[in-house]
Amino acid sequence: MAKLLLLFIVLGGSLIACRQDPETAQPTATNQPETISEATPEPAENAAEETPIATATTGPTATPTPLPVPPKDLVVCVSGEPAGIFLYGDQSPAAMAVRQAIYEPPYSTLNYDYQPVALDKIPTPADGDAVLGTVEVSEGTVVYNANEEIGPLTRDMAVINADGEHVVFTGEPIRMNQLSVDFTFQPLVWSDGTPVTAEDSVFSFQVIGDRNTQLLDKRVRLTESYKATGERSVRWVGIPGYMEPEYVTHVWTPLPSHQLADYTAVELATLDETARQPLSYGAFVVESWEEGESIRLVPNPNYYRAAEGLPYLTSLTYKFLSDNNSTLPDGFEECNIITDDVLSFDAVGAVDEAEAAGTLVEHVATAGVVEQIIFGVDPAATYESTHEAWFQDARVRQAFTQCTDRQAIVDELTFGRATVMDTFVPNNHALHPDDVAQWDYDPAAANALLDEVGYLDTDGDGIRNNISATVPFSITVGTNAGSDLRAQIIDMVAEDLAECGIQANPRPLEAGTWFGSGPGGKVFGRQFDLAQFVWLSRIQPDCGLYLTQNIPGPIIDGFNGWQGVNVSGWSNEAYDAACNTALAVLPGMPGFVEAHQEAMRIFAQELPAMPLFTRMRLAATTPDVLNFQLDATQTPALWNAFELDLELEGS
Numbered sequence: 310m311a312k313l314l315l316l317f318i319v320l321g322g323s324l325i326a327c328r329q330d331p332e333t334a335q336p337t338a339t340n341q342p343e344t345i346s347e348a349t350p351e352p353a354e355n356a357a358e359e360t361p362i363a364t365a366t367t368g369p370t371a372t373p374t375p376l377p378v379p380p381k382d383l384v385v386c387v388s389g390e391p392a393g394i395f396l397y398g399d400q401s402p403a404a405m406a407v408r409q410a411i412y413e414p415p416y417s418t419l420n421y422d423y424q425p426v427a428l429d430k431i432p433t434p435a436d437g438d439a440v441l442g443t444v445e446v447s448e449g450t451v452v453y454n455a456n457e458e459i460g461p462l463t464r465d466m467a468v469i470n471a472d473g474e475h476v477v478f479t480g481e482p483i484r485m486n487q488l489s490v491d492f493t494f495q496p497l498v499w500s501d502g503t504p505v506t507a508e509d510s511v512f513s514f515q516v517i518g519d520r521n522t523q524l525l526d527k528r529v530r531l532t533e534s535y536k537a538t539g540e541r542s543v544r545w546v547g548i549p550g551y552m553e554p555e556y557v558t559h560v561w562t563p564l565p566s567h568q569l570a571d572y573t574a575v576e577l578a579t580l581d582e583t584a585r586q587p588l589s590y591g592a593f594v595v596e597s598w599e600e601g602e603s604i605r606l607v608p609n610p611n612y613y614r615a616a617e618g619l620p621y622l623t624s625l626t627y628k629f630l631s632d633n634n635s636t637l638p639d640g641f642e643e644c645n646i647i648t649d650d651v652l653s654f655d656a657v658g659a660v661d662e663a664e665a666a667g668t669l670v671e672h673v674a675t676a677g678v679v680e681q682i683i684f685g686v687d688p689a690a691t692y693e694s695t696h697e698a699w700f701q702d703a704r705v706r707q708a709f710t711q712c713t714d715r716q717a718i719v720d721e722l723t724f725g726r727a728t729v730m731d732t733f734v735p736n737n738h739a740l741h742p743d744d745v746a747q748w749d750y751d752p753a754a755a756n757a758l759l760d761e762v763g764y765l766d767t768d769g770d771g772i773r774n775n776i777s778a779t780v781p782f783s784i785t786v787g788t789n790a791g792s793d794l795r796a797q798i799i800d801m802v803a804e805d806l807a808e809c810g811i812q813a814n815p816r817p818l819e820a821g822t823w824f825g826s827g828p829g830g831k832v833f834g835r836q837f838d839l840a841q842f843v844w845l846s847r848i849q850p851d852c853g854l855y856l857t858q859n860i861p862g863p864i865i866d867g868f869n870g871w872q873g874v875n876v877s878g879w880s881n882e883a884y885d886a887a888c889n890t891a892l893a894v895l896p897g898m899p900g901f902v903e904a905h906q907e908a909m910r911i912f913a914q915e916l917p918a919m920p921l922f923t924r925m926r927l928a929a930t931t932p933d934v935l936n937f938q939l940d941a942t943q944t945p946a947l948w949n950a951f952e953l954d955l956e957l958e959g960s
Contacts, residue, residue, distance in 0.1 A: 380623040381955045383934070385947065386644035388632030388651045390601060393584030395577065396564060397517055397524040402650035402945055407627055410606055410950035412562050413591040415492070417949070418848050418942040421738045423557045426948070427590075429493040429541075431557055433897045438491040439556060441895060443471040446549050447482045451533075453550035455858070456869050459530050467869075468550055473893045475858070485549040487533075488895075492560045493542045497590040498611040499565050505590050507537035509563035516564060519574035528559055535561070554849040554896050563590065592620040592951035603628045614951065621935075621954040637663065637929075645934050645955070648946050649926040657724050660929050669929045673726050675735055675941040676924040677846045680795075682786070682802065682839050683918045684709070687878025689828060689835040689862065697780050699838065704758045706916040710748040711755035712809040718801050719922050722794060730920035732909040734850045735941065742906040745913035752808045759809060766810050773810035783812040784838035787831060789824065790817035798921070799841050813839070827861045827871030834871070835861060835878055846923065848942055849896065852888035852908040855879060855917055879917035884908055933957075 391404035396412060398404070413427040423431050432438035446452055448462055455467040455475050462468070462478055470476050471484040497505035516522055518529040531553075534546045545559045553559070565588045569577060577583050586595050590613070593606035606625040608615075630638050630647075635655035641647055647669075652660070663669035684700040685692075700706055715729045728736050731747050759765075763776040773782040786803055788795040796817060803813035818831060824842075827834035832842065844854060853859055857880040862868030891904035928939050928946055935954035939946050947953070 379957055381621060381957070382624045382626065383622050383645045383953060383955055384626045384628055384643055385646040385648065386628045386630045386638075386641065386651055387648050388630060390629040391604075393579070394587060394595075394604075395580075395583040396513070396562060396587075397522050398578055398584060400524065402632075402648065403627065403629065406648060406945045406947045407604055407606075409591075409945060409947050410593040410625060411587060411589040411591045411595070413497075413951060414948055415494070415560050415562060416557055419938070419940050421735075421740075421848055421942055423848070427495055427497060427562075428560070429495055432490050432492060434895050435897055439895060439897075440489050441552070441898075442487050442489065443484045444487040444549050445482050446485050448478075448480060451548050452485060453531065453548055456872060458872075459548065473889065486552055487549045488547040488552060488556060490545045490556050490559060491538065491542060492545070493539070494563070495613060496541065497563070497613050499567075500589040500594045500609045500611050501565075501568075502611055503565070503567055505541075505563050506566075507539060507541055507543045509566050510543050510561050511535060511537050512566035512570065513561040513564040516574055516577060517561065521574040523578065532559065535559075552892060552895075554892070554901075555847065556895065593625055596624070601629070612951075620951050625950060625953070641929075644929075645931045646937060646947075646953075647929045649928040649939065650945075652927045652929065654723065654726075654925050654927050657726070657927055660927065663929070667932065670932055670934070672928040672930065672937065672939040674926045674939040675727070675737070676926045677735075677941050678843050678924040679730065679733070679735070679846050680798065680841070680843050680921040680924065681730075681733075681918045682841045682921065683832075683837075683877050684839065684879075684916070685835065685837050685877065686917055687835070687860075687880070688837070689878075690866070691828070692834075692836040696838070697775055699775075699782065699784065702762055703915050704762050705764070706919070707748055708755040708758035708762075708809065709806065709811075710916055710919045711751045711758070712811070713802055713805045713919065714750045715919075715921055716750060718798060721801070722797060723922060723925050726925050727922040730922055732913045732920060733844075733852070733854060733918070734909065735846055735923045737941070738846075738850065740850055740902060740905050740909075742909055745910050747913070748916070752805075755809050764810075771807075771810060772812050781812065782810065783814070785814045785816045786839045786841060787816045787818060787823065787837050788841040789820040791820070792817075795841055802839075802841075828863070832876050833861050833873075835876055840876065843924075846941075850891075850905050850909070852884075852891055852905065852912075855884065855912060856888055857881070857885050875917075877917040879915070881911060881915060881917075884911040884915070887911060 387403040387406050389401060389403050391401055391407060392399040394404050394407050396408065415426060415428045416431065417424045417426050425431050446462055450462045452462045452468060453459055455469050464478060464480050466478045467475060468478055468485060471486050494505065499505060514535045517526045531547055531551050532545060533548045536544055538544045568582060568588060572580060585598060589609050592609055592612050594609045595604065596607045597605045604627045608620050628643060630640055630651050632650055633653045634651060635653050636659040637656060638651060660669055660671045664671050684706050686700050688698060719725065719727045719729055730736060731745050734741055759773060764773040764782055766773050767778040774780060786799040788799050799815040803815050806813040823831050831837050832840050855875050858869060859873040859875040860868055860878050861871045861873035861876060864870050887904050887907040890900060891908060894901045926939060930937050933956045935956055936949065936952045938949060
């Protein structure tokens with residue numbers, strides 16, 4: 310899975326809403342005429358006749374007519390026009406942004422944690438709605454094997470049994486873990502007034518599982534069953550052997566089965582009822598679509614949270630702009646929100662200027678894409694036969710990290726917005742321990758470590774040599790060609806390493822050569838000195854990236870084939886023990902946090918890779934926008950369309 314995520318990357322943030330309803334002015338009391346009682350005086354002789362003075366009286370005050378509430382029309386600028394908004398159709402950022410307002414997401418992932426949105430709650434082991442049980446399996450049963458492959462159980466296949474042991478299937482039935490999760494939806498209602506049911510979610514699962522549905526969903530293959538257990542409840546059961554800490558994701562957004570059940574998967578892709586005017590259970594419905602210009606949504610009259618005053622907006626319009634702009638694009642003045650798919654991070658300077666002028670507010674978040682440099686700790690035998698294995702000693706990897714001015718890289722390439730990482734998860738991750746080893750920029754300390762190892766400059770040419778003083782410390786720093794960011798990274802790293810007597814040669818390679826499968830591919834064939842690329846940072850820490858069992862290599866040499874992702878070749882028993890313990894339990898179960906944090910401590914000390922930084926996302930809003938949240942792990946940015954708001958003047 311991790312490898313697929315990597316390849317995907319290669320090919321390619323709450324204020325309480327201020328309610329604006331004016332109070333109706335009501336008089337505190339009705340003013341009544343004042344009654345004055347006086348004795349009538351005797352007229353004085355020759356006195357002038359007095360003219361009676363009428364006492365003013367105040368009648369009842371009329372109740373003022375309430376002023377009309379100004380409309381709250383919010384314009385979101387997205388990158389391009391969707392081909393359609395069918396749930397399993399166009400997956401562009403623009404299409405997903407629109408869908409978030411129509412199909413309220415089951416959950417959010419703010420701050421690397423799960424929160425319910427359209428779900429009633431997040432299932433947990435403690436509540437009994439996420440259960441890790443066991444099941445007996447025999448030959449032919451579809452399982453998730455030890456190599457993270459899905460398929461029928463066959464003789465000689467390596468699997469992980471219910472005790473967490475790696476065993477080879479001999480033909481006798483064995484017991485394996487099996488995960489089941491119960492989900493319950495909120496009392497959702499379709500925009501035509503029909504209640505959303507559990508069967509709507511099951512129908513959605515069936516649609517995505519249809520071979521004629523263009524969008525592939527690996528979750529389907531990992532599912533043994535997905536069935537309704539109540540009016541609003543479904544149960545997901547995974548295939549034996551599949552253990553997933555992010556089990557919350559195994560729930561499918563409902564589709565209106567009462568409307569769509571008679572259509573084929575092919576027909577569903579292009580129907581107006583799915584692609585242009587779908588029924589909604591979210592806060593908004595599609596009102597109009599102006600080709601080439603915009604899509605306008607208005608509140609769903611049957612939104613289940615309408616009694617709470619949601620949504621706040623009168624309308625939500627998606628205006629189409631170009632994508633990945635390095636400055637503010639033409640037409641941005643019409644936008645209340647400019648999404649992060651419109652702005653590349655290079656536009657941060659222009660947004661800063663607009664913020665200083667008071668026209669925009671900058672929103673920055675990490676992007677969940679981790680840049681790092683992998684050490685070739687144990688290269689493939691064919692590579693090691695012609696290259697020195699420089700990085701087997703942890704002190705060398707520590708020295709390289711201390712010799713690299715990672716803060717300067719962050720300052721230069723992310724305008725100082727990113728944070729230097731010290732393990733394989735971002736520093737703001739909820740599970741990141743406070744006591745991990747940190748290797749700050751310190752060339753003097755780095756040089757001392759290299760001296761200690763025995764890599765010395767024996768001939769005074771400024772380049773260190775191996776311990777036998779026969780091979781200069783000259784290495785390549787590889788990455789995939791075509792990325793200016795990565796080219797700058799490896800150039801800066803090479804320049805820094807020269808201070809420590811290391812001759813580092815930047816070497817961008819064509820992506821197919823760089824990321825090709827082993828044994829020929831440079832990364833997955835373990836044929837490199839230093840490799841610069843990215844991993845996606847998942848909601849739960851992915852310690853499996855550095856497990857011994859995930860080292861790619863030939864089966865004949867004791868490896869699991871060339872499908873592994875631990876391309877460093879690093880192997881550490883203590884790390885393996887901690888990581889395997891973490892992967893054997895679910896979030897919330899005893900040992901989950903402790904095991905993950907121990908794995909991170911070992912990684913930070915041993916450094917099979919040099920963590921650099923997490924890429925950044927940039928969005929912008931006008932100052933009057935409320936409740937917009939740009940988050941590292943929540944994509945797209947408009948997940949909470951139901952609570953987006955505009956602050957009206959005087960509110």
